[in-house]
């Protein structure tokens with residue numbers, strides 16, 4: 001079934017006329033991939049449906065409901081209260097106007113039975129957390145036959161790599177100091193396969209790269225978002241004595257070059273010096 005789709009928040013609440021069954025809410029958990037590419041889910045929902053044995057009348061087959069003696073089948077009774085006469089729903093038949101002498105054994109006279117329905121729900125590509133899909137007529141049934149609607153609320157599980165904000169996706173990629181310094185190509189994941197990302201030489205940590213149209217296709221507008229990939233320079237760990245030695249040697253060479261090699265550190269230490277001399 002393909003339902004109408006609503007944004008988060010509002011949606012539900014269409015109250016039908018008298019006798020219509022209640023609306024139902026179901027929370028459907030999806031992975032980010034399922035939400036982005038669309039999916040089909042089989043859901044099982046406990047629901048009240050019209051009793052087949054009595055066709056919803058509540059009366060044992062072969063018998064039928066009879067007019068309520070309290071209200072003479074009117075469904076309403078008049079109550080005298082002081083000078084006023086108030087009309088209200090009959091307490092014995094609860095406004096129905098009929099009573100059941102011999103109730104249907106399958107539904108105990110209610111006209112509806114509890115059943116677990118299995119539905120195949122088509123989730124359109126691009127749905128977001130909090131979106132609702134309305135399946136008209138798949139809600140609670142009622143004795144008179146009119147059913148409420150089923151609202152399937154989308155919940156998206158956390159993804160190990162990507163976070164999502166609207167149509168855009170975000171990820172972080174750790175890269176080595178050498179890669180950040182010399183530049184190169186890294187392979188990054190996207191939801192539609194792998195992509196190559198060119199890291200320019202002298203890229204600083206936290207630099208964000210934008211991959212156009214590698215985000216999510218909007219379920220309503222069809223516009224496609226972008227993927228934002230932030231590089232994080234990873235400090236090497238578990239270095240051997242030899243590696244540390246080389247790194248110190250390399251660092252000494254950098255220091256000899258002064259602000260040429262690390263302009264930010266130099267300007268920062270200048271600011272620090274002037275901070276201590278002025279205060």
Ligand SMILES: [Zn+2]
Nearest residue numbers: 051054104107
């Ligand atoms: Zn029945």
Ligand SMILES: [Zn+2]
Nearest residue numbers: 068071090093
């Ligand atoms: Zn009555």
